[in-house]
Amino acid sequence: MAREKSSKGNAQALFHSLRSAYAATPVNLKIIDLYVGFAVFTALIQVVYMASVGSFPFNSFLSGVLSCVGTAVLAVCLRIQVNKENKEFKDLPPERAFADFVLCNLVLHLVIMNFLG
Amino acid sequence: MARSLAGFLVLLLVISICEAASLFQPISDSHRSAALELFTLDHGSFKSLEETYEALRTFQILGIEKKPDVTSAACRSISETVGSSSSTPKDLFYALKANSIAQCKIHEKASKGIISSLNAAVSGASSLLDFYYSVGGLVLIKDQSSNADIHLADAEGVFRSVKAFSQSDGRWRYSSNNPESSAFAAGIALETLAGIVSLASSELDQSLISTLRNDVSKLFDSIEKYDDGTLYFDDKLVDGREYQGPLSTTSSVLRGLTAFAAVTTGNINLPGDKILGLAKFFLGIGVPGDAKDFFYQIDALACLESNRVSIPLILSLSSAVISVTKKDSLKVRVTTVLGSNAPPLTVKLVGAFSSGSKDASLVESQELKFDQGSGLHILNDLPESIDVGSYTFVFEVVLQEPEDEKVYVTGSQTKAPIFVTGLIKIENSEIAVLDSDLGSVESQNKLDLAGKNAVSLSANHLQKLRLSFQLSTPRGRAFKPHQTFLKLRHESKVEHIFVVGNSGKKFEVVLNFLGLVEKFYYLSGKYDMELTVGDAAMENSLLVAIGHIELDLPEAPEKAPRPPLQPVDPYSRYGPKAEITHIFRAPEKRPPQELSLAFLGLTILPLLGFLIGLLRLGVNMKNFPTKPVPATFAILFHVGIGAVLLLYMFFWLKLDLFQTLKVVSLLGVFLVFVGHRTLSHLAAASAKLKSA
Numbered sequence: 001m002a003r004e005k006s007s008k009g010n011a012q013a014l015f016h017s018l019r020s021a022y023a024a025t026p027v028n029l030k031i032i033d034l035y036v037g038f039a040v041f042t043a044l045i046q047v048v049y050m051a052s053v054g055s056f057p058f059n060s061f062l063s064g065v066l067s068c069v070g071t072a073v074l075a076v077c078l079r080i081q082v083n084k085e086n087k088e089f090k091d092l093p094p095e096r097a098f099a100d101f102v103l104c105n106l107v108l109h110l111v112i113m114n115f116l117g
Numbered sequence: 118m119a120r121s122l123a124g125f126l127v128l129l130l131v132i133s134i135c136e137a138a139s140l141f142q143p144i145s146d147s148h149r150s151a152a153l154e155l156f157t158l159d160h161g162s163f164k165s166l167e168e169t170y171e172a173l174r175t176f177q178i179l180g181i182e183k184k185p186d187v188t189s190a191a192c193r194s195i196s197e198t199v200g201s202s203s204s205t206p207k208d209l210f211y212a213l214k215a216n217s218i219a220q221c222k223i224h225e226k227a228s229k230g231i232i233s234s235l236n237a238a239v240s241g242a243s244s245l246l247d248f249y250y251s252v253g254g255l256v257l258i259k260d261q262s263s264n265a266d267i268h269l270a271d272a273e274g275v276f277r278s279v280k281a282f283s284q285s286d287g288r289w290r291y292s293s294n295n296p297e298s299s300a301f302a303a304g305i306a307l308e309t310l311a312g313i314v315s316l317a318s319s320e321l322d323q324s325l326i327s328t329l330r331n332d333v334s335k336l337f338d339s340i341e342k343y344d345d346g347t348l349y350f351d352d353k354l355v356d357g358r359e360y361q362g363p364l365s366t367t368s369s370v371l372r373g374l375t376a377f378a379a380v381t382t383g384n385i386n387l388p389g390d391k392i393l394g395l396a397k398f399f400l401g402i403g404v405p406g407d408a409k410d411f412f413y414q415i416d417a418l419a420c421l422e423s424n425r426v427s428i429p430l431i432l433s434l435s436s437a438v439i440s441v442t443k444k445d446s447l448k449v450r451v452t453t454v455l456g457s458n459a460p461p462l463t464v465k466l467v468g469a470f471s472s473g474s475k476d477a478s479l480v481e482s483q484e485l486k487f488d489q490g491s492g493l494h495i496l497n498d499l500p501e502s503i504d505v506g507s508y509t510f511v512f513e514v515v516l517q518e519p520e521d522e523k524v525y526v527t528g529s530q531t532k533a534p535i536f537v538t539g540l541i542k543i544e545n546s547e548i549a550v551l552d553s554d555l556g557s558v559e560s561q562n563k564l565d566l567a568g569k570n571a572v573s574l575s576a577n578h579l580q581k582l583r584l585s586f587q588l589s590t591p592r593g594r595a596f597k598p599h600q601t602f603l604k605l606r607h608e609s610k611v612e613h614i615f616v617v618g619n620s621g622k623k624f625e626v627v628l629n630f631l632g633l634v635e636k637f638y639y640l641s642g643k644y645d646m647e648l649t650v651g652d653a654a655m656e657n658s659l660l661v662a663i664g665h666i667e668l669d670l671p672e673a674p675e676k677a678p679r680p681p682l683q684p685v686d687p688y689s690r691y692g693p694k695a696e697i698t699h700i701f702r703a704p705e706k707r708p709p710q711e712l713s714l715a716f717l718g719l720t721i722l723p724l725l726g727f728l729i730g731l732l733r734l735g736v737n738m739k740n741f742p743t744k745p746v747p748a749t750f751a752i753l754f755h756v757g758i759g760a761v762l763l764l765y766m767f768f769w770l771k772l773d774l775f776q777t778l779k780v781v782s783l784l785g786v787f788l789v790f791v792g793h794r795t796l797s798h799l800a801a802a803s804a805k806l807k808s809a
Contacts, residue, residue, distance in 0.1 A: 034730040034734070035727060038730075045722075052708075054708075056706075106788075113769050
């Protein structure tokens, strides 16, 4: 009982510390995180739809899900490159990373559109 | 004494049966109509003088009236040839030959010219054909012109030069340089020599003529024979172009022989049956389909019709099928080869033999009655011993006047195949169902095989079916027809055929169903019965439905053979087939539209959440460049991205990949350029801030 309470308290404390740490992140990174969350949610909704009605135009389902997942992955890459605390990409200007992000997204979406059918 | 003589005669007759029996018909009206069809004018004239002559001669022999257009066409070509000074001896020869029939007038001057050119040709001749045409032409013009004083200057010399072409085997060569000899050339040579003899101003040396007679006998030694007793001459096939064929070769030899016999005083001793064999050869051809063959046949038969060697007489039957029931009489005609009347003679039937058996003759030798009006020799009633079936009748022709024996040749015996038919009596026909063990009759029905029957029987597998009847010929003898079948046909069209066997006159078939159960494939039910009795000699062959029988057979065991599939109506194979309806793949079950639209709305939600989150985070446009140039680029950058997204939408809706790629590459280049400008400006701005 006490352990439970303590574990519960531990979880709460962990959650609070995470929250406060997160508040410290810069705004542009938060924007990117939001974007990733949006993409993943869209993918989830599509999966739920497919689960309920069946995967008949399977290619459409795949293209939809992969578009979301793809764009999420690209956003994560962008976040890694833009994050100032990341020593590896110190010399890479964030505008360059953003340009890559845009270009890759355009290519991804061309492929997705072709596969959509 | 008489008995042994009769026995010897019988033996002789039996041996003579070994040769096949066949009859030859003399020339008839079918020949005349065929001649009119074959010898027709081609654009108002014949193709050559030779054909003109052949047509005229054929019409003359067959007694066909001269048609005016034929005669005028002939006269035209004849006068053209005769008038021209450049005509060869061959052309003159055929023109004069045609003229001997067409009888067109030739000018005195023209005939003088012909005579002189032919004389020159005779003296200048070197090959057999040169002699033939020139000598032949002179013979013809001698008959046709008023000038009767035409003679060969050196007849003996010419004779010897023609004789020089002869060979020891009776054949002749065409020229001194050509070693090939043929019987056809022999015929031509004989005709030429006969012409020389007739044109000679004084008697020729008789020794020459007698050596020629020897040559003729040697030539006739090389005569060839077919199985049916016909004789012919044929040359060896050495050169395809020169080869004449047996018809023209034999015809040429006959022409030469008869021409030679006409001019010589003595007898040419040739066996009469050789002449008869040659006559049979020409008659055996029937009606030839080719004009040349037709001419050869008719010309040769005309030579045989009247010649000084021997004239063959042909025995023919008006009908080879005689009905005993109708009391037909046997009618025999004896004529010359062209169908003219024969001298007084009697025809005897010396024997009749059943085909395929070597027994003694079934009839006594008897004379046929001669009917003056129709020219037929008739045997009114067939002897009792002649019943239905196929026979070989043997006839003998005996000339009444003894002098005629030197002139005519009849042949020793003529065999003729005769087929005798008649109505067969069918009696005591009945059908019965018997009990197997005891043989007692359960049900019996009398049948009338000549009329309709509708017998209805029933039997099970323990019983037997018996069908019996009696057949007898009009003369009361037993008769075994070629076909006696009983056919049982099931409702499902499966058929079974049984042969009805006989002993003497009685025909009977017994079907023991116990043994036939497996053969019938265990099919119970209604079987239709049909009886077939047939023979070529039977005038009342029958195929009658007797009725039907209900058969009760046991059940088929597991391993029983299935009845064979009955053939479908063959014409249904070509009828329309069953229509095929294509079954398309059932379309996938789609979700209801409302559900899909609901989820569409749900998908938009995260986007809205994103936008709201952005606002909450305090997104602003402060970094947007204010100076006009960078601002333009920034705007263009956003416009470019928007354009690409719009293009993607169009790509999904209606464009294809290649069109899209084309546009996207252009937009991409633009976007890269614009984006580079914008982002580098932003980077410069942030660097300035950092340094500042």
